[in-house]
Amino acid sequence: MLFRIALIAGAFVLATVPAQAQTLDKAPPGGTYKKVSELVKLPDFLPGMGTLYVDAKTLPAGPFLAYDHDGKLVSTIYMIPVEDLQGKKKFDDLKATGGTVDHVDMYYNAGHPGVEKPHYHIVLWHVTKADEARVAQ
Amino acid sequence: MITRRTVLQTGGWVAGLALLGAPLASVATPIVEIQMRGNADGSAVWFDPVGVLIGPGQTVRWINTDRGNSHTSTAYHPTNTGHPQRIPEAAEPWNSDYLLPDQAFELQFTVTGVYDYFCIPHEEAGMVGRIIVGSPTSTGLPSDNLPEAARQILPEVEEIVRRRIVRIAP
Numbered sequence: 001m002l003f004r005i006a007l008i009a010g011a012f013v014l015a016t017v018p019a020q021a022q023t024l025d026k027a028p029p030g031g032t033y034k035k036v037s038e039l040v041k042l043p044d045f046l047p048g049m050g051t052l053y054v055d056a057k058t059l060p061a062g063p064f065l066a067y068d069h070d071g072k073l074v075s076t077i078y079m080i081p082v083e084d085l086q087g088k089k090k091f092d093d094l095k096a097t098g099g100t101v102d103h104v105d106m107y108y109n110a111g112h113p114g115v116e117k118p119h120y121h122i123v124l125w126h127v128t129k130a131d132e133a134r135v136a137q
Numbered sequence: 138m139i140t141r142r143t144v145l146q147t148g149g150w151v152a153g154l155a156l157l158g159a160p161l162a163s164v165a166t167p168i169v170e171i172q173m174r175g176n177a178d179g180s181a182v183w184f185d186p187v188g189v190l191i192g193p194g195q196t197v198r199w200i201n202t203d204r205g206n207s208h209t210s211t212a213y214h215p216t217n218t219g220h221p222q223r224i225p226e227a228a229e230p231w232n233s234d235y236l237l238p239d240q241a242f243e244l245q246f247t248v249t250g251v252y253d254y255f256c257i258p259h260e261e262a263g264m265v266g267r268i269i270v271g272s273p274t275s276t277g278l279p280s281d282n283l284p285e286a287a288r289q290i291l292p293e294v295e296e297i298v299r300r301r302i303v304r305i306a307p
């Protein structure tokens with residue numbers, strides 16, 4: 001009886017979790033997200049970030065969803081052009097993947113296909129600092 | 138490695154000599170390699186070397202050694218998205234298109250002069266380069282129509298002539 005109650009409770013919890021949170025933890029995230037390497041000419045796996053997916057309509061800011069070699073979500077990345085920061089541009093309501101954020105990195109990037117302007121990567125890591133190694137190479 | 142090879146504007150006499158079976162002094166000259174590089178977090182990207190002096194008929198090979206990015210070798214020329222012309226009048230413009238890691242692009246230069254080129258996604262970050270073919274008769278064009286970062290990176294013609302190969306620290 002307790003087991004049945006637990007199953008029903010579990011099913012209820014799953015049903016109330018936003019659909020997005022259920023699908024984004026594993027690659028491919030589906031929906032409007034596409035693999036970045038299929039949208040622009042970039043390597044499939046980017047050392048230091050992983051395999052990226054993005055909804056093209058959200059470029060350049062993203063979010064970009066980054067997955068390790070096993071297809072597990074490791075970070076959510078926003079890419080903000082330096083000229084937009086200097087221009088005091090406002091970014092409202094950027095999507096988030098939910099889930100735990102262990103720590104955040106921000107660093108400059110010179111640009112790449114898809115986000116050609118020099119920009120900042122704002123990385124919400126969903127794994128520990130040590131587990132960043134999962135996408136190091 | 139995937140290599141694309143292109144011959145840039147022979148200028149006539151080289152092709153003519155080849156048709157006549159005349160030996161070309163440039164045939165034995167080594168290919169000059171220019172790496173497209175970037176650091177681990179993508180905060181710096183550059184051509185290495187950034188400036189080279191070569192002889193007429195010599196070939197340059199660009200190779201992408203940056204594991205996390207794509208690069209192009211693209212001539213400064215109006216046919217390349219309206220950029221200013223910074224290659225000799227008699228030379229043909231080029232664009233390698235995006236090169237993934239380990240991909241390469243080759244070009245043979247036969248028209249003497251100063252050639253400036255850039256990487257499409259990284260011009261604003263200063264990823265530009267300069268090739269001098271033969272003995273330059275000018276000191277190069279003013280660079281005030283280039284992005285600030287590019288102006289700072291392009292070596293002076295005199296420096297390239299003096300050193301033959303110019304590298305920059307990332």
